[in-house]
Structure formats: structure tokens, C-alpha cells
Amino acid sequence: MLDSYCKVLNKNRFKVTRQRKAILEAMEKAHGVHLTADDIYMDVKQNFPEIGISTVYRTLELLARLNIVHKTSFDEGKFRYEFCEDEGHYHHHFVCNGCGSIIEVEEDFLHHLESALEERGFIITDHKVQLYGYCPECRDRHTE
Amino acid sequence: MLDSYCKVLNKNRFKVTRQRKAILEAMEKAHGVHLTADDIYMDVKQNFPEIGISTVYRTLELLARLNIVHKTSFDEGKFRYEFCEDEGHYHHHFVCNGCGSIIEVEEDFLHHLESALEERGFIITDHKVQLYGYCPECRDRHTE
DNA sequence: ATCTTAAATGATAATCATTATCAATTAGGA
DNA sequence: TCCTAATTGATAATGATTATCATTTAAGAT
Ligand SMILES: [Zn+2]
Ligand SMILES: [Zn+2]
Ligand SMILES: [Zn+2]
Ligand SMILES: [Zn+2]
Numbered sequence: 001m002l003d004s005y006c007k008v009l010n011k012n013r014f015k016v017t018r019q020r021k022a023i024l025e026a027m028e029k030a031h032g033v034h035l036t037a038d039d040i041y042m043d044v045k046q047n048f049p050e051i052g053i054s055t056v057y058r059t060l061e062l063l064a065r066l067n068i069v070h071k072t073s074f075d076e077g078k079f080r081y082e083f084c085e086d087e088g089h090y091h092h093h094f095v096c097n098g099c100g101s102i103i104e105v106e107e108d109f110l111h112h113l114e115s116a117l118e119e120r121g122f123i124i125t126d127h128k129v130q131l132y133g134y135c136p137e138c139r140d141r142h143t144e
Numbered sequence: 145m146l147d148s149y150c151k152v153l154n155k156n157r158f159k160v161t162r163q164r165k166a167i168l169e170a171m172e173k174a175h176g177v178h179l180t181a182d183d184i185y186m187d188v189k190q191n192f193p194e195i196g197i198s199t200v201y202r203t204l205e206l207l208a209r210l211n212i213v214h215k216t217s218f219d220e221g222k223f224r225y226e227f228c229e230d231e232g233h234y235h236h237h238f239v240c241n242g243c244g245s246i247i248e249v250e251e252d253f254l255h256h257l258e259s260a261l262e263e264r265g266f267i268i269t270d271h272k273v274q275l276y277g278y279c280p281e282c283r284d285r286h287t288e
Numbered sequence: 289a290t291c292t293t294a295a296a297t298g299a300t301a302a303t304c305a306t307t308a309t310c311a312a313t314t315a316g317g318a
Numbered sequence: 319t320c321c322t323a324a325t326t327g328a329t330a331a332t333g334a335t336t337a338t339c340a341t342t343t344a345a346g347a348t
Pocket of ligand 2: 034082091093104
């Protein structure tokens with residue numbers, strides 16, 4: 001997995017540095033979790049104290065440009081990152097207003113909306129669906 | 145319209161100040177446009193040079209809390225505001241990667257996604273759908 | 289209409305995520 | 319090994335937003 005990402009870096013003439021590998025490893029370790037730049041920085045620092053926060057931001061920007069990671073905001077005033085899916089089409093997210101947890105949702109009804117727009121002459125390159133509310137653990141606390 | 149918003153302020157024991165009225169007026173003037181706090185600040189300043197940017201932020205936060213305006217981010221690193229719809233359920237947005245224009249989309253296929261989650265015990269209070277791509281004016285420039 | 293007072297305001301500083309700068313380091317090809 | 323452009327880390331800068339606090343004001347009581 002890590003190797004295949006390094007191949008993409010190579011293919012695009014970007015150097016495979018210790019820092020970039022460490023960042024990719026940290027993200028792999030947290031697969032399925034939506035990490036902030038700072039989450040990644042803190043984790044990498046454990047085994048690599050010299051790493052700079054700028055390198056983390058720069059690397060994530062690069063990985064996003066290469067379609068290795070997907071950068072998205074859940075309206076918290078900061079961005080979160082996760083690995084892209086192979087198909088290039090993203091799953092959706094449910095954000096709990098109670099505990100803040102972000103839960104992935106597989107269902108996809110967006111084709112309808114997309115084709116309606118494409119008929120009107122738009123080109124759709126990406127979409128984002130975020131649902132907000134209460135997860136089963138928080139719903140009782142909320143309705144009490 | 146403005147009067148009905150003032151009524152909501154009154155009902156909730158908030159004062160109806162010149163600043164709050166000016167901000168609501170600026171937003172009414174730009175109905176259908178998705179304004180940033182600074183857009184509103186700049187506009188109100190024309191006829192009300194003493195207004196402070198803090199007041200704009202504070203007022204928007206209050207109006208959002210009262211469900212008068214809806215605050216949303218289009219991943220630009222800042223928030224945009226528009227009046228809530230009566231139903232409490234928002235339209236969707238198409239963001240053009242070319243010119244940055246934000247176009248409203250009425251179609252709503254989200255019930256499906258929402259009921260699927262509700263069956264699993266979640267409570268959905270809000271959703272956000274944002275599509276990205278190229279609008280008809282920008283698509284040729286893009287595919288050239 | 290005046291008084292009272294808690295709410296609201298504006299100037300300013302603080303915060304926080306992110307980006308830019310730049311001298312020093314380094315990956316990877318010759 | 320050498321060369322060099324890419325990369326890095328420290329630091330400063332930015333830009334949006336929030337906090338602080340002395341001053342002003344809306345709106346209810348007199
Ligand atoms: Zn929860
Ligand atoms: Zn996800
Ligand atoms: Zn466009
Ligand atoms: Zn809208």
C-alpha cells in the first residue's frame with residue numbers, strides 16, 4: 001500500500017522522503033479516521049521529533065493534488081484528510097451533533113442529482129454530502 | 145419581512161438595534177447570494193460607517209442561533225450566510241471550479257439517504273450537499 | 289419624558305489554522 | 319561520490335474568527 005503511493009510520487013517526479021513516508025504511515029495506521037493536519041503532526045512527532053508542521057501541510061496538499069488523499073471540511077474551521085477511494089467517488093458522512101463523531105455512510109443517491117445537472121450543461125467533478133444530527137448513542141441524551 | 149425577523153428578536157428578548165436591522169437589510173438586498181461576514185460588513189459600512197466587524201460576526205452568530213440565517217462553508221476557509229428557508233430544509237449548491245459561482249439546485253433526493261440512516265437509529269437534523277465542477281459557461285474553457 | 293440597567297457595541301488584541309519565506313539539508317540521477 | 323533542484327524546518331505572515339473591556343444604548347420602569 002505504502003509502496004503504491006511511493007510509486008505515484010516517483011511517477012510524478014516527487015521525491016520519496018522520510019517525512020512523506022512517515023505521514024503516509026500515520027494515515028494508514030488511522031485508516032477510516034478523518035484526521036486533521038495537527039492530528040498527523042502529533043502522531044508523526046512521536047517517532048520523528050524533527051518533523052515540522054509546514055511539512056505536514058505541504059505533504060497533505062501534495063497528496064491531495066495527486067489524488068492520494070481527500071481533503072474535506074466538516075465546518076469546524078479546519079480541514080480533515082483521509083485516503084481517497086479507488087473509484088474516485090466518495091462515501092458520505094454523518095456528523096453527530098452530540099459527540100462529534102464522523103460516521104461513514106455508503107448509500108449513494110447522488111447520481112440522480114448529478115445527472116439532472118449534467119442535462120443542464122454542468123460538468124460534475126466532485127460532490128460532498130454531509131448529514132448532521134445525533135447518533136444512536138447520543139439520541140437519548142438529546143431528547144431527554 | 146424585516147419586521148418578522150425583528151419580532152423573532154423581540155420574542156427571544158434580544159434588542160432590535162440599528163446594527164442588527166442594517167445587517168438584516170443588507171442580507172435582504174442580496175437575496176439568493178451567499179455572503180461572507182466581510183461582504184456584509186463592507187455593504188453595511190456604506191451607510192453606517194461606525195459599524196464594527198465584531199458586531200457583524202456576533203449578529204450573524206445570533207441570527208444563525210435563531211434559525212434566521214444559515215451558515216455554511218464551501219471549503220474556502222471562510223463561512224457564508226443566507227436566509228433560512230421556511231421549511232428548515234435547505235436547497236443544495238453547485239460550486240463552479242472555474243468561476244467560483246455558487247448555483248442553487250432544487251432537486252432533493254436526500255430523503256432516501258436520511259430514511260436509511262433513521263432506520264439505523266440516527267436522528268437527522270440537517271444535511272449539506274455540495275457539488276463541484278464546471279458551469280455551462282466555464283466548461284468549454286476547461287475542456288479546451 | 290427621564291431613569292435604570294443589562295444587553296449590545298466598537299476598538300483592539302488574541303487565537304487558530306494555514307501559507308509564505310528562506311537558508312540549510314537531502315534524494316536521486318549523472 | 320558529486321551535483322543540483324527539490325524538500326525541509328524554523329519562523330514570520332496572513333486571514334478569518336473570537337475574546338476582552340470600556341463605552342453606549344434599547345427598552346422597560348418610574
Ligand atoms: Zn454521538
Ligand atoms: Zn470518510
Ligand atoms: Zn463557472
Ligand atoms: Zn443557497
